[in-house]
Amino acid sequence: MDQLCDEILQLILNELNSPAAFAALSKRHYEFGKDPYVRAMYFLARHGHIQALYWALGRGRLLNERVLDILLGSGAHLSRYLAQMAIHHYFRTQVSFIKTRWVRTLTLPVFTHFLSIASRLYGDIPVGKGEDDGTILSLFLKQSRFPTEYRAAKWEQVRDVVEKYKFIPFSDRDPMMAQYPLVLAIEPRLLPFARQNGFHMDRKYRDFVFRRMFEKPAVMFESRADEIVQNVRELSRLDTDMFLSRTVAAEICMEAKTNEPAYAALKRLDKEGVLRFELSSVVQDLIKLFLNTRSVTTTHTASVLRVLHKDFPSEDPTVRLVLLLTVFLSDPSHLPESLVPTPNTAGLFERYVESCSDEIEDMNLGPLTRKDIVDILLSKFVPERFGGILEYARSVLDLDKEAMRCVITEVALGCLEIGCKGRMLAKLVATYSYLSDVIASHIVKTYRIQLEDLPPAEDEKACKEFAAPLCADLLLMRKGIPMTFEEVAAPLVPPTVEPAPPPQPESEPAENEEEVGAGEDEVEEGAEGPETPAETEGEDLGVIGQDTLSAMIRKDEMQPSRRRRYHELYTNYHDSIGKLPYPADYTQVGTWIQNHYGHLSAVAAVIRLHAVINQNYTVLHHYLYNGDGPAHSGRVPTTLKQFKILARLGRTPSMSLYDDIEAGTEFYFSEEDYLSQEELNGTAQPPLKKATRRAKVKCEASPTPGPSSAGMSTSRQAEAAGPSAGPSAGAGSQGRKRPRRSVASSVKSYVVPDSDDEDIVMEGEDDILQKFAKKRRQETNMQRWIKQLAILFKEEQRKYNERKRRIHTLSPPGAKVKVPKTEFHKSLAFNLPRLRRIDRVRREKLYGTDIADVDMSESDEDEYQYRTTRSKRRKVEN
Structure with missing residues (x-):
């Protein structure tokens, strides 16, 4: 260490959190650490030019007048806001985000020298309560939803804070670190001055910033849409990385009826070519997401989707099916429970059919076909009172008795692979008794699985992905881990519809990635439910979700910083319940079949x-x-x-x-x-x-x-x-x-x-x-099971040994390769000895404790025997 030059010692010192121990190694290191230039470079190298002075003020034993002068001369940033917070903290005024002694560790001469430097730069510094620069910008941000003439903080005052007094957040703990990008979103004209101060608008703030640009104001005013368009243009011109993504565009579309100025501004931006995507494609992909979510049955969703379809009509069959679902599934509570109309209920069915016909004609979705009726009835969210849909097929489509029989049979057989359609099957079978034999025969002939139908055991990927067509798990659990929404939504599209290509889920961000501020929100976090990524010329334009703009702003404000994994906890109940891919009250098809046909069938x-x-x-x-x-x-x-x-x-x-x-x-x-x-x-x-x-x-x-x-x-x-x-x-x-x-x-x-x-x-x-x-001893049922499972366990052990031998042969010499066992192998290795112990206890109770330990199968515990080490042989002298 004594032979190293000063430059190497400086690099070593910069990597240490506490350099005191390094300075105590030798006299040379001690003298080297006392050098003011070395101390100044230590803070600049570790914390950067923006936060160097903040961290230096908290190390009173290392800071003196000379070190302060070198820091400021080397480019350390000193804003009036930092000087105001230092004055408040030194004279015992509470600073919310600073919990340490900070500037109170400085001696009075050093702190006086710091104040003299700040006064020479900014003159008379206001130090009263609520007069600091951070409070001014916070007030400007809170009143951003008010009309311009009603804002207390004017544009000129805010411009002087950023341009003249060099405002920039000086600590990651400062709440203004998350709020400052919002200020720039409200006033994009401040961005050039912020860049001069050293601020860089990270792309992670992109959606966070544009959401607040389109936020619904507290008081509506006529120039709101013009103000939004102007701010988006200005920010996009000043920073090419800041552009409106598909994520925020979809959230604005979800508020087409409640936040009309934002939706109007979005359409203007699309017409003027400011957006980097076609808004019609966003609307089309957004409507498709509701095919497999419960929110398609709500009245609010239906009204929003109809407005979007009116402004951006589409010929996509999935979009048409979603809109038809909003027509037939909205409020069927006035219909009778029976599927066949009676003289007393014929009027209710007629009014329902007329209402649906008028809505279909208004949206220009007709005429309907037999395939459309089948697709609608195969939706997971069809209510129990679906007799009106059948009556629509009889009266409007003019289907005769034989055609209706074919439709009902096709629907009943199609419900078998949709796990939550048990109630609908029960009602169909109760009304049309012939379906019971048809369903039973179809299941036995079509869905019976033999061992030869499975993929070969050598193809581990195919075995892992293999799924039986019936009895899909509706609770979205896969080996105890919840499935992602996009994994479930893609295969649940009815087979009669030709959906869009399945979405490719993006990679999840690392959990240990730090967030800066409560409002930081990346693209992956902004989307909920099924995602439809779009890329233009290799550029990620964001993913689409079903959340509204207000819901995402609420998440940004409520979630704490550095808590990405708890993002879903800060959402409204109604925001999450509408995204579930199964109805509120359902019976699984497998449960109904066992109840209806009996367990011995x-x-x-x-x-x-x-x-x-x-x-x-x-x-x-x-x-x-x-x-x-x-x-x-x-x-x-x-x-x-x-x-x-x-x-x-x-x-x-x-x-x-x-x-x-x-x-x-x-x-x-x-x-x-x-x-x-x-x-x-x-x-x-x-x-x-x-x-x-x-x-x-x-x-x-x-x-x-x-x-x-x-x-x-x-x-x-x-x-x-x-x-x-x-x-x-x-x-x-x-x-x-x-x-x-x-x-x-x-x-x-x-x-x-x-x-x-x-x-x-x-x-x-x-x-x-x-x-x-x-x-009279004989082989019991449990002993038969144990014998056959032991044979199966031996076969699994043999396969495992062969696979282990093959992998070790292909591995390089000396490499330790761990070959995992299959889940079935591990389960059987645990439960088979347990069943043997239970059988042993039962036989002892039945035949006595002196019964011979005779097992019906060979033991599988040889692999787990504990072997003691052989004692060393002692040499005996002759």
């Missing part, structure tokens, strides 16, 4: 498999409540096929599958074990829920030992028949029947004759029953 088996693949826990945890029998008797049976499919896809099985095994559910290889071939082919009529309740058989989870010869013969026959013979013999039951009471009464008594000792009698009976129980 081919339709329910298909639904269960789709729910297992998509990890739809709402459908998986649903079961029918039976009065008798175990808790799992009302669920769709769990099969080994479900585990094999999850093993192929590498996904975690739901805990409900393990819960069923723990509860003693019957073992089935697949649904073919408990269903007939006619049902699996879709040719037999599925048993409905009512039919399954006719014959109730009291079942039990595991065989109960008893000294019955009938029970012995039954168990031996079932054991000899194999694992799949028992279930197929009783297709309608999930367990073995209990022995009749007559069997129990015929049990041979082993009481010692002519003995009055009850202890001897009970002891002899217990010994005989225990011996009989040991003779």
